[in-house]
Amino acid sequence: MAGKTVLKLSGVERHYGQGETTLSILKGADFELHSGEIVALVAPSGTGKSTLLHLAGLLEHPDAGEVFVGGHACNGLPDDDRTAIRRSEIGFVYQFHHLLPEFTALENIMMPQLIAGLPEREAKERASQLLDYMRIGHRGEHRPAELSGGEQQRVAIARAVANAPRVLLADEPTGNLDPETASYVFDALEALVKQSGLAALIATHNHDLAARMDRRVTIDGGKVVGF
Numbered sequence: 001m002a003g004k005t006v007l008k009l010s011g012v013e014r015h016y017g018q019g020e021t022t023l024s025i026l027k028g029a030d031f032e033l034h035s036g037e038i039v040a041l042v043a044p045s046g047t048g049k050s051t052l053l054h055l056a057g058l059l060e061h062p063d064a065g066e067v068f069v070g071g072h073a074c075n076g077l078p079d080d081d082r083t084a085i086r087r088s089e090i091g092f093v094y095q096f097h098h099l100l101p102e103f104t105a106l107e108n109i110m111m112p113q114l115i116a117g118l119p120e121r122e123a124k125e126r127a128s129q130l131l132d133y134m135r136i137g138h139r140g141e142h143r144p145a146e147l148s149g150g151e152q153q154r155v156a157i158a159r160a161v162a163n164a165p166r167v168l169l170a171d172e173p174t175g176n177l178d179p180e181t182a183s184y185v186f187d188a189l190e191a192l193v194k195q196s197g198l199a200a201l202i203a204t205h206n207h208d209l210a211a212r213m214d215r216r217v218t219i220d221g222g223k224v225v226g227f
């Protein structure tokens with residue numbers, strides 16, 4: 001059963017450029033994401049998957065329409081408020097892990113919590129717990145370069161959810177991994193979402209992974225549609 005709405009896009013438009021060369025990517029897109037669900041965003045290259053994730057993650061402003069995160073209408077808010085909402089409500093995972101190379105896996109996961117002002121002991125405890133959930137509890141003291149691609153992505157996912165956001169946005173999180181490793185990373189992500197009641201929107205070109213998610217949406221004619 002669907003949980004409550006944690007992310008909502010309503011009539012969202014995004015156009016790039018001006019005049020005759022305007023590229024209209026989103027043209028009145030509506031979308032809702034509910035706690036506890038994992039939704040696949042599968043669409044051909046260039047149709048606007050990253051654009052949609054950036055708008056949902058409050059990294060960009062829509063040209064029209066509204067983005068609601070955790071019930072807040074975000075478009076007209078000052079940048080500081082948008083940043084505060086983004087930090088507390090949203091976690092991001094990208095195709096490449098972007099972990100800090102000079103820090104261990106555990107320290108990378110602790111980082112967002114320390115920035116948010118959590119005491120070191122608590123941050124460490126939560127980071128260890130997340131490493132266990134992601135089934136890499138034994139790799140906490142290793143630096144990113146000492147980890148496999150799948151392990152690095154699991155650390156990146158743990159870091160993205162370290163501050164207990166409501167929404168996880170992922171742009172091709174397994175795009176850099178072989179199919180077996182991708183499936184294993186997805187297993188861990190799925191377990192985490194189901195255990196925590198998080199909601200995840202995952203852009204992927206991997207149809208096998210998309211088939212395992214709760215719902216699948218695509219971008220067609222600038223709108224988000226289920227398929």
Ligand SMILES: Nc1ncnc2c1ncn2[C@@H]1O[C@H](COP(=O)(O)OP(=O)(O)OP(=O)(O)O)[C@@H](O)[C@H]1O
Nearest residue numbers: 016017023025043044045046047048049050051052
């Ligand atoms: N800042 C920008 N200025 C101009 N055009 C842009 C900008 N950002 C994106 N675009 C264009 O908008 C379209 C959608 O881009 P987007 O990155 O959202 O697609 P995508 O579906 O994520 O593609 P891919 O699967 O290849 O990553 C593309 O044609 C892209 O060139």
